[in-house]
Amino acid sequence: xxxxxxxxxxxxxxxxxxxxxxxxxxxxxxxxxxxxxxxxxxxxxxxxxxxxxxxxxxxxxxxxxxxxxxxxxxxxxxxxxxxxxxxxxxxxxxxxxxxxxxxxxxxxxxxxxxxxxxxxxxxxxxxxxxxxxxxxxxxxxxxxxxxxxxxxxxxxxxxxxxxxxxxxxxxxxxxxxxxxxxxxxxxxxxxxxxxxxxxxxxxxxxxxxxxxxxxxxxxxxxxxxxxxxxxxxxxxxxxxxxxxxxxxxxxxxxxxxxxxxxxxxxxxxxxxxxxxxxxxxxxxxxxxxxxxxxxxxxxxxxxxxxxxxxxxxxxxxxxxxxxxxxxxxxxxxxxxxxxxxxxxxxxxxxxxxxxxxxxxxxxxxxxxxxxxxxxxxxxxxxxxxxxxxxxxxxxxxxxxxxxxxxxxxxxxxxxxxxxxxxxxxxxxxxxxxxxxxxxxxxxxxxxxxxxxxxxxxxxxxxxxxxxxxxxxxxxxxxxxxxxxxxxxxxxxxxxxxxxxxxxxxxxxxxxxxxxxxxxxxxxxxxxxxxxxxxxxxxxxxxxxxxxxxxxxxxxxxxxxxxxxxxxxxxxxxxxxxxxxxxxxxxxxxxxxxxxxxxxxxxxxxxxxxxxxxxxxxxxxxxxxxxxxxxxxxxxxxxxxxxxxxxxxxxxxxxxxxxxxxxxxxxxxxxxxxxxxxxxxxxxxxxxxxxxxxxxxxxxxxxxxxxxxxxxxxxxxxxxxxxxxxxxxxxxxxxxxxxxxxxxxxxxxxxxxxxxx
Numbered sequence: 001x002x003x004x005x006x007x008x009x010x011x012x013x014x015x016x017x018x019x020x021x022x023x024x025x026x027x028x029x030x031x032x033x034x035x036x037x038x039x040x041x042x043x044x045x046x047x048x049x050x051x052x053x054x055x056x057x058x059x060x061x062x063x064x065x066x067x068x069x070x071x072x073x074x075x076x077x078x079x080x081x082x083x084x085x086x087x088x089x090x091x092x093x094x095x096x097x098x099x100x101x102x103x104x105x106x107x108x109x110x111x112x113x114x115x116x117x118x119x120x121x122x123x124x125x126x127x128x129x130x131x132x133x134x135x136x137x138x139x140x141x142x143x144x145x146x147x148x149x150x151x152x153x154x155x156x157x158x159x160x161x162x163x164x165x166x167x168x169x170x171x172x173x174x175x176x177x178x179x180x181x182x183x184x185x186x187x188x189x190x191x192x193x194x195x196x197x198x199x200x201x202x203x204x205x206x207x208x209x210x211x212x213x214x215x216x217x218x219x220x221x222x223x224x225x226x227x228x229x230x231x232x233x234x235x236x237x238x239x240x241x242x243x244x245x246x247x248x249x250x251x252x253x254x255x256x257x258x259x260x261x262x263x264x265x266x267x268x269x270x271x272x273x274x275x276x277x278x279x280x281x282x283x284x285x286x287x288x289x290x291x292x293x294x295x296x297x298x299x300x301x302x303x304x305x306x307x308x309x310x311x312x313x314x315x316x317x318x319x320x321x322x323x324x325x326x327x328x329x330x331x332x333x334x335x336x337x338x339x340x341x342x343x344x345x346x347x348x349x350x351x352x353x354x355x356x357x358x359x360x361x362x363x364x365x366x367x368x369x370x371x372x373x374x375x376x377x378x379x380x381x382x383x384x385x386x387x388x389x390x391x392x393x394x395x396x397x398x399x400x401x402x403x404x405x406x407x408x409x410x411x412x413x414x415x416x417x418x419x420x421x422x423x424x425x426x427x428x429x430x431x432x433x434x435x436x437x438x439x440x441x442x443x444x445x446x447x448x449x450x451x452x453x454x455x456x457x458x459x460x461x462x463x464x465x466x467x468x469x470x471x472x473x474x475x476x477x478x479x480x481x482x483x484x485x486x487x488x489x490x491x492x493x494x495x496x497x498x499x500x501x502x503x504x505x506x507x508x509x510x511x512x513x514x515x516x517x518x519x520x521x522x523x524x525x526x527x528x529x530x531x532x533x534x535x536x537x538x539x540x541x542x543x544x545x546x547x548x549x550x551x552x553x554x555x556x557x558x559x560x561x562x563x564x565x566x567x568x569x570x571x572x573x574x575x576x577x578x579x580x581x582x583x584x585x586x587x588x589x590x591x592x593x594x595x596x597x598x599x600x601x602x603x604x605x606x607x608x609x610x611x612x613x614x615x616x617x618x619x620x621x622x623x624x625x626x627x628x629x630x631x632x633x634x635x636x637x638x639x640x641x642x643x644x645x646x647x648x649x650x651x652x653x654x655x656x657x658x659x660x661x662x663x664x665x666x667x668x669x670x671x672x673x674x675x676x677x678x679x680x681x682x683x684x685x686x687x688x689x690x691x692x693x694x695x696x697x698x699x700x701x702x703x704x705x706x707x708x709x710x711x712x713x714x715x716x717x718x719x720x721x722x723x724x725x726x727x728x729x730x731x732x733x734x735x736x737x738x739x740x741x742x743x744x745x746x747x748x749x750x751x752x753x754x755x756x
Contacts, residue, residue, distance in 0.1 A: 026213040034144060034171060040196060040203060041172060042277075043183065047192050048133055052133075066127075067252055068369065069130045069131050072364075073139050074138075078142070079357075082350035082354045089215075093207075102136070103141075108193040114128065141203065146349060149346075150350060153346045154214055163284065166284040185744050188740035240339060243359065247336060248362075251328060252272075252364060252368060254325070256381065279329055283337040295333065299394055301330040306388075306467055307449070308474055309381050312378075327385070337393075338392070375490060376488040376490050377483060390464060415456055422449055428441075429446065430477050482499075489587075494511050494582070496510065496511055496585070505521040506518055526595060529566065531699045538705065540569060541688065541720040545720065550656070552572075555577075557622070563589070564578075564589045615652045621654045623657060625659075626652060643680050643737050668747060668748065669747075671730040676736070686705045687704050688725050689701075732745070
């Protein structure tokens, strides 16, 4: 680890001490400026992502791409702040205020009309769109933290500036929480944009005041140049990069891991990012006690919570979510604390932050760009946990290695014996971890493994070996097997797992923690629609009644292909069109993994792209029935449920057409939203809540049927006497629009706590 560089008063500082007036260093003003700038940065991030929903959807990788853009812009801003350091304070202030004014010309914040680039991958086009929309203001505001610290430290009475970085991350954390809890529920996007613009004006004024507070500092005499700062070696630079890259990548991988394989909870992305920011508050505080305490317990947390880093069976609970979040916070705090301990003197402040930001971009690029193209699953998550174990400070809790009477050879033999015992316990854990009545055994085996890890902490390599054993034993063996057997496919929009159950003769497709579709491997039942599409589901009733309601040559549109389960509910003479955003999903049907599409609707058209955008371009009144079934895991594509989206669907439907919405969701009650939107767009609505008796082949589902014509719904209800429909009575106070929508009022909080 690089030593902390001592900071002695330079000649410039000595000159300033002699000539500067004895006034207060305006600490509160600098803290306020940094807090406002950081608050605005992290308020605008989710705001722009929300604006992009109608064009991008809500897949976890969209947020990861957004975070990568923000990290890249932050790196550029830190580079700009470092470049400004070559000028006098007066010139720095002049340049910075001028750039703030120029960037203001792009306000209020909004999404630019950038067209899609033919052949450019989503993973590259999404960052390009976001950078074009938010680039200028984000770039100039992101320079606030290092620049204000430099200006603050210019006054010799001000003291060390590092604690201001903690204040910066506290402001970022406040902005992050303020968006989903206050801004989104209370303000429309239009109002949010103008409120942010007002905040930007306040920031401009505060920057001007901070510049004015330093205007009387005497400049350095020309014949007394400040001595060059001590050179920083490449090893120190590499350490800074690693210590900043791993927490950054781990923050994004935790988001992907939790929302894909553990617990697809709404707004879950806020928690990892918030904890990542709080880790800086702890690590960069002047009071070192909390950082040292967290660093002390971090290895134990890594052994326990990190053992679940390879888990991919979707059996998560809030306890597991809590463990993953605790792991992220402890790792980020420990690595950032080590980064703080390796900091240079204040004269190298902007260089330090520039390298730190570059490390953040490297970690983000690995998780958001490289991993989705290289791995079939979120393997970046356990890899980053292992990297953290290799980098974090290890202070042995049981330092028996140094005890009297312990020979080096004897210690090595003991370590090997402990590792062999860990391997045996790992085998026992792997054989019991999936047994329903083995909870106590699994807990005891896990505790023993952690104890061995603590015992060998004096040997980092042994500590990492025990962590690997625990990862594989705690469910990782099944994740490895799925990769070896090529059960998974990963795309920009998610991770899909294809599994066969020979006993039940079923093939399933899961998207994250949510069943995406199923097909029977029994040829006699290969065309049966299963899961949410069973014979008593709302969509099965509607498609069965379609020939009588819409005629024998009805045009059917389906948003969300999945396994193609609905294809075999088609009738002779009908024309079918599927809309699917992910080409990988289409390959499951074209390559024969699922045969519904090939066997039942071989002439169906499949349109690849965002359904809302594609439907806006189809001829008016194209469909008699339009089915919207496009949810990714439990994520809510809000842009498909707004009144503007409803108007797109109505344009594509014939006047007597039938709109079917699938709103089954574990954590969000969407019925009130659909009820309010139906009222706002002049639609009548029926609801069908289906609880099938066979819960192996079929899944409970809720479908909403909507139409301009009440006679269409009356005919649907008449056709389904044995499986009754009910009028949709739920109504939200306000409909969702592209400009204003929030899921918070409709979260089933009891489900999040694990209650049915």
